[in-house]
Amino acid sequence: xxxxxxxxxxxxxxxxxxxxxxxxxxxxxxxxxxxxxxxxxxxxxxxxxxxxxxxxxxxxxxxxxxxxxxxxxxxxxxxxxxxxxxxxxxxxxxxxxxxxxxxxxxxxxxxxxxxxxxxxxxxxxxxxxxxxxxxxxxxxxxxxxxxxxxxxxxxxxxxxxxxxxxxxxxxxxxxxxxxxxxxxxxxxxxxxxxxxxxxxxxxxxxxxxxxxxxxxxxxxxxxxxxxxxxxxxxxxxxxxxxxxxxxxxxxxxxxxxxxxxxxxxxxxxxxxxxxxxxxxxxxxxxxxxxxxxxxxxxxxxxxxxxxxxxxxxxxxxxxxxxxxxxxxxxxxxxxxxxxxxxxxxxxxxxxxxxxxxxxxxxxxxxxxxxxxxxxxxxxxxxxxxxxxxxxxxxxxxxxxxxxxxxxxxxxxxxxxxxxxxxxxxxxxxxxxxxxxxxxxxxxxxxxxxxxxxxxxxxxxxxxxxxxxxxxxxxxxxxxxxxxxxxxxxxxxxxxxxxxxxxxxxxxxxxxxxxxxxxxxxxxxxxxxxxxxxxxxxxxxxxxxxxxxxxxxxxxxxxxxxxxxxxxxxxxxxxxxxxxxxxxxxxxxxxxxxxxxxxxxxxxxxx
Numbered sequence: 187x188x189x190x191x192x193x194x195x196x197x198x199x200x201x202x203x204x205x206x207x208x209x210x211x212x213x214x215x216x217x218x219x220x221x222x223x224x225x226x227x228x229x230x231x232x233x234x235x236x237x238x239x240x241x242x243x244x245x246x247x248x249x250x251x252x253x254x255x256x257x258x259x260x261x262x263x264x265x266x267x268x269x270x271x272x273x274x275x276x277x278x279x280x281x282x283x284x285x286x287x288x289x290x291x292x293x294x295x296x297x298x299x300x301x302x303x304x305x306x307x308x309x310x311x312x313x314x315x316x317x318x319x320x321x322x323x324x325x326x327x328x329x330x331x332x333x334x335x336x337x338x339x340x341x342x343x344x345x346x347x348x349x350x351x352x353x354x355x356x357x358x359x360x361x362x363x364x365x366x367x368x369x370x371x372x373x374x375x376x377x378x379x380x381x382x383x384x385x386x387x388x389x390x391x392x393x394x395x396x397x398x399x400x401x402x403x404x405x406x407x408x409x410x411x412x413x414x415x416x417x418x419x420x421x422x423x424x425x426x427x428x429x430x431x432x433x434x435x436x437x438x439x440x441x442x443x444x445x446x447x448x449x450x451x452x453x454x455x456x457x458x459x460x461x462x463x464x465x466x467x468x469x470x471x472x473x474x475x476x477x478x479x480x481x482x483x484x485x486x487x488x489x490x491x492x493x494x495x496x497x498x499x500x501x502x503x504x505x506x507x508x509x510x511x512x513x514x515x516x517x518x519x520x521x522x523x524x525x526x527x528x529x530x531x532x533x534x535x536x537x538x539x540x541x542x543x544x545x546x547x548x549x550x551x552x553x554x555x556x557x558x559x560x561x562x563x564x565x566x567x568x569x570x571x572x573x574x575x576x577x578x579x580x581x582x583x584x585x586x587x588x589x590x591x592x593x594x595x596x597x598x599x600x601x602x603x604x605x606x607x608x609x610x611x612x613x614x615x616x617x618x619x620x621x622x623x624x625x626x627x628x629x630x631x632x633x634x635x636x637x638x639x640x641x642x643x644x645x646x647x648x649x650x651x652x653x654x655x656x657x658x659x660x661x662x663x664x665x666x667x668x669x670x671x672x673x674x675x676x677x678x679x680x681x682x683x684x685x686x687x688x689x690x691x692x693x694x695x696x697x698x699x700x701x702x703x704x705x706x707x708x709x710x711x712x713x714x715x716x717x718x719x720x721x722x723x724x725x726x727x728x729x730x731x732x733x734x735x736x737x738x739x740x741x742x743x744x745x746x747x748x749x750x751x752x753x754x755x756x757x758x759x760x761x762x763x764x765x766x767x768x769x770x771x772x773x774x775x776x777x778x779x780x781x782x783x784x785x786x787x788x789x790x791x792x
Contacts, residue, residue: 216657216674218686221252221666223654224516224524224561224603224635228383228460229257229356229498231349232639233390233420235458239638240507241386242645249680250653252510252661254526255502259533260519260541261352262498264490268296268351271483273314273326277342283350284539287520296346298466307331307338307470318479320364320438325481332373332470339377341467351464351485355382356457356497358488361443361464365397366479367435372400373474376433380445381424381463382454384641390415390422391454395443396430410452421642427452440482457501461485495532510661514556517547522566523599526670527556528663544597552598557667559601559633563591563619564610575611584611588619595628601670604769605634605652605677613766621729624755624772627780629700629788631670632771634677646681653680655687672787673698678768683760685716685740689773695790697757700774702784707747708775712758714742724759724766734761750775 222243227236236255243250260266266283278297285292310330319325332338344351353359365376375398382391413424429448433439450456464485470476489497495515502511514526517533519541530551533542542550544560551558564575564587575584596602602623604616620632634652638644644651657674658665669675674697676687688697690711695701701708712725723735723742735744748756753776760768774788 216659216669218655218657219251219510219661219666220249220680220684221254221654221656222250222636223254223526223559223601223633224256224637225253226257226516226637226639227255228458229262229354229494230460230639231258231261231352231462233384233460233462234639234641235383235385235455236502236505237455237458238384238386238641240505240509242641243509244507246645246680249684250509252512252666254512254514255498256514256516256524257498258518259515260535262354262491262494262515262532263535264353264357264487265519265535265539266294266350267353267485267487268346269485269487271297271344272321273481273483274322274324276314277312277326284541286541287543288540294347294350296351297344298342299345301341301343301465303339303341303467305336305338307340307468308333310340310468315479318366318368318438318481320366320440320481322481325366325479327477327479328468329475329477330468330470331475332473334473335471337469337471339467339469341465343463343465353461353485353487354457354494355446355449355459355461356501357446357490357494359445359461360486360488361441361445362482362484362486363441363443363480364482365433365439365441366437366481367399367433367439367476368479369475369477370399370433370435371474372398373472374398374468374470374476376478377467377469378443379463379465379467380443380461382449382459383462384420384422385455385458386641388422389425390420391449391452391459392424392426393445393448393452393454394426394428395441396428397433397439397441398430399433399435420640425454427454457497492532512663512666516561517542517551518566521547522561523547523551524559524561524601525551525556526559526663526667527551527554530554530556544594544599548598557600557671558598559603560591560596560599560630561603562606562609562637563587563603564615567610572608573611575615580611584615588622591619592622592626592628595626596623596630599630601633602630603635604632605654607649607652609650617769618729621726624774625728627753627776629673629774629785631673631675631698632677632769633670633675634769648679651679651681652677668787671785673771676768676770678760678766682718682762682767683716685714687758687760687768687770688713689756689758689770691773691790693790695773697773698771698788699790700776700780700784700788701750701790702776702779703750704777706749706751708750709745709747710756710773711743711745712770714758714760716740717742717760718762720762721767722761724761725756726758727756728754748775751777753777
């Protein structure tokens with residue numbers, strides 16, 4: 187049987203007027219801040235840590251100023267998370283959880299899966315026995331016999347749908363397991379392995395709880411060992427610390443393993459870790475025979491929900507890396523949107539067990555004074571294979587998503603993640619939808635992000651390593667939000683660019699703003715600095731390229747008259763080897779006021 191935890195949260199902060207309705211235009215002077223706006227640390231399901239991401243950001247040489255953490259709301263709340271497994275129904279169990287975005291339930295699978303090992307035990311058998319039980323009426327019985335020679339083993343890893351078993355060590359994680367060794371000697375041991383997060387400079391911790399009988403079974407932690415990476419996509423060597431615990435034969439041993447405390451005392455990164463992977467291995471040597479029973483496995487998280495969300499803010503305040511740290515959240519049990527703002531609480535899953543739709547998420551965040559980003563619009567997956575959005579069924583899917591997003595006017599979101607080189611579709615698909623939203627009069631700020639869950643992806647290398655540069659008086663949340671809301675931002679690859687982009691008019695219009703004018707034409711000046719040899723500038727009007735300019739210096743300034751007797755928008759891109767590496771946001775023109783007026787943050791000012 188699986189045991190799940192329904193997430194907890196807090197809804198009831200007093201709503202403040204949303205930035206989307208009340209922000210004033212950003213006043214000069216403006217600075218430019220490089221911001222990674224979609225980033226996952228040790229409170230999400232990947233291997234990355236906060237310290238690790240900070241180290242990678244600093245290696246870019248000052249391009250990045252701000253890290254805005256957006257760990258998953260439902261993971262911080264431990265909503266539908268597995269908290270226990272009692273072996274009553276075998277090694278793999280399906281249990282009901284709330285269906286995302288719909289009434290009713292769906293089945294979620296979790297349990298123990300066999301792992302291939304290099305030197306397996308030659309004889310072993312597993313069953314579910316009523317001979318012994320610590321909880322319920324059955325336990326997991328394992329019998330095995332080793333061959334001659336050194337350690338041989340069988341291993342099982344705990345897995346679950348959507349990785350519902352993982353745990354942030356900031357939630358004070360404790361593991362419980364009942365072990366009954368019926369026949370076991372010093373030539374056999376049970377090892378519970380807890381794989382943790384990546385840590386700087388380049389290492390990943392693992393605690394091996396070694397459970398055995400006989401002399402030397404108990405005592406302090408053993409000598410740390412360095413082992414090759416267990417994950418070919420990770421590449422970080424493992425720092426393995428054995429922690430010994432004694433077992434008594436012929437009785438139930440109720441083990442309590444303090445993973446969070448051990449990660450701190452063993453200097454493996456403390457709270458800035460995820461219990462990312464968990465496995466149990468039976469090892470034996472020299473012909474030893476073993477019979478044991480396992481039962482009452484539990485993953486205890488002492489701090490979840492709003493309390494853990496507050497603890498995350500405490501954690502980032504203690505990093506002291508020279509980078510500014512802000513904490514938002516990715517609303518993601520159903521629709522995926524990032525929420526930014528000082529007063530936005532964690533999603534309340536007691537009220538919303540099925541998660542929030544895009545419309546509900548936008549309303550919730552705006553009611554609490556924040557702004558919202560529409561994330562990876564073509565799907566949360568898709569990084570495992572690129573699809574051509576221009577042909578066949580992929581085109582049909584692309585058109586369906588595009589049509590729905592346009593009809594919903596981007597669901598009222600303030601920001602739109604454009605800058606994915608490869609995320610289900612390529613960058614051109616995101617830009618096409620963004621341009622069509624702009625043509626529809628949806629004034630939404632384009633951003634570039636990595637959505638990195640790993641310290642080794644999304645920084646020096648792509649394909650998805652974009653950041654967003656925001657104009658703001660300071661890197662405070664309030665100032666950055668005001669700048670983003672006004673469209674005062676550009677985005678791109680921080681390894682290919684570290685300068686500025688802007689568009690201006692003689693009357694005071696600037697990038698991101700909406701100029702309402704009765705003039706038949708307007709003069710627009712495109713400005714860029716920090717350009718590199720070989721890069722070019724491409725100007726885009728209403729989604730169509732209108733010209734490309736070769737550079738003769740590291741800065742660029744070009745003016746042109748554009749017709750403004752009808753609604754139009756212009757933006758520009760920096761190209762390298764024919765591919766865009768930086769995008770400005772648009773400057774919009776209209777001959778009359780739009781229905782509902784121009785948002786205050788986007789009105790030009792001198």
